[in-house]
Amino acid sequence: MDRATDSDLLEWGRQSTRNATRTRAANTALQNYVTERIDAFRAYPELVHLGELERIVFGYVSDPDEKQPSGAAQPRAVAHNRTGEPQ
Structure with a gap:
């Protein structure tokens, strides 16, 4: 910072903003x-778990290529409408 110029300070301020x-x-x-x-x-x-909520209410479908923790089952999603009924 010893060699900073006024232009450097202006750019740092812009970047901070x-x-x-x-x-x-x-x-x-x-x-x-x-x-x-x-x-x-x-x-x-x-629904008591976020994963369930994401799949059932918000239609979340996981990426099949996403690495799952060792021994974890691949999540299976079924599209549901807002009432929770399968589509």
Whole structure:
């Protein structure tokens, strides 16, 4: 920093602002995700695990190439509508 110029400081300030903006956007997305899942848990009290909720309510299908922990079964997803009924 001993050799930093005013241009360096301006660029660092701009970069810091861009980073802060991206961080706020990511935090907003995370809060939206959490809020949606909490609402879904309330709507489907019979579901107790996030994995179930993701598959049944939000239609999550795992990547078949995704490495599973040793001994873990591959998740199987069935598309369901918002009422929890299979489609």
